[in-house]
Amino acid sequence: MGIASGGLVLLSEMRETLPPSEQKIADYILENPEKTVGMTVSELGELSQTSGAAVTRLCKSLKLKGFQELKLRINGDLGRKVETIDRDIKPNEPVSITIQKVTEQAVQTLLETAELIDSQQLELAVKAIVKANNIHFFGVGASGISAIDAQQKFLRIHKASTVSTDLHMGATIVANTSKEDVVFGISFSGNTFEVEKILELANEKGATTISLTKYGQSPISQISDIQLYTSPTREANFRSGATSSRLAQLHVMDILFMSVASKQFDTTITYLDSTREAIEDIQNQTFRKKKK
Structure with missing residues (x-):
């Protein structure tokens, strides 16, 4: 992972999936983050009424390298500006x-998302997409907008891509996939029925599956080969239309x-130049016609 913060988010989001002993440690840290950053593994184990071994297991459950990384992330959280605005x-x-309000929420969401990106999982996703014959993006509702945007981007660099926001159409596309293809499911909740079904079908066909969900265990992330996450930050009540997600x-x-x-820099520049020139040519032709 990249940015040295986000420890408290990891703990709060993963808490319910942890074993009882690790939950006790998570609760202690969430209640005493300032004290935790100055502790050793054994001290935290003793004060949380567990053990040093349980602290080490907690770090593994959070997919961190060790207690030192967890402390660095918590310390980064503590250095942030305290939220004072509703x-x-x-x-x-x-x-x-x-x-x-909207700007502060957007900034917080982007920072938390950056903190939760696992660089190893991102590398796997990059490799899968680079070598894929086809990429099939799928999402419904607001996540469908993200799927459409993704397909538009990759089409511009000559990556064969499809997008669907309808279960029947998505199933039709995925039914013809192979192990050389990537199927990318997007769902903030990680529980969207349609996305789960599409990824299940893709797994049956042997395609590489990638999911993008909010951080934490979910049915969709669990059935995906590669898991990418966004911030789990909740929407403000009034803005339930998936603004932040x-x-x-x-x-x-x-x-x-x-x-x-970046992995295919020279060819990417060539394809981007070609698409830009094609669009500019169409715009110029349209402008000339309007002047006549």
Whole structure:
């Protein structure tokens, strides 16, 4: 993983999936983050009424290298600005306040998402996409917007891609996939029935499956070969239309696209130049026709 923070998010989101002893340690850390960063493994085990071995197991459950990395991440969280603003929208509030609330929520979501990206899983996703014959993106609702955006990006660099937001159409596409293809399912909750069914079918066909969900264990992440995550930050009550989750998904897709582009830099530039020239030519022709 990249940025040295996000430890408290990891703990809070993973807590329910942990064994009882590791839950006790997580609870202690969440209640005493400042004290934890100055402790040793054995001290934390003693104060949480568990053991040093349980602390080590907790770090493994969080997919961290060890207790030192967990402390660094918690320390990074503590160094952040404390949130003082209610992020939900109020009736007739000044637009200046709305700007502040939406922007702060967006910044928090992007930072948390960056913290939760596992660089090893990202590398696996990049390799799979680079060598794939076809990439099939699937999502419904707001996640469908992210799927459409992803397909548009990869088409621009000559990666054969499809997108579907309908279960029947998605199943039709995936039914003809092979082990040389990638099927990419997007669902913030990780529980979307349609996305789960598409990935199950893709697994049966031997395709490489990639999921993009909020951080934590979910039915969709568990059946995927490669798991990518976004921030689990909850939407403000008024903005239940997936504002933050959609932004986080687009952010991960941008990172994935740029990573793929970096791996095949010269050909990517060539394809981007070609698509840009084609669009500019069409726009110029349209402009000339309108002038006549």
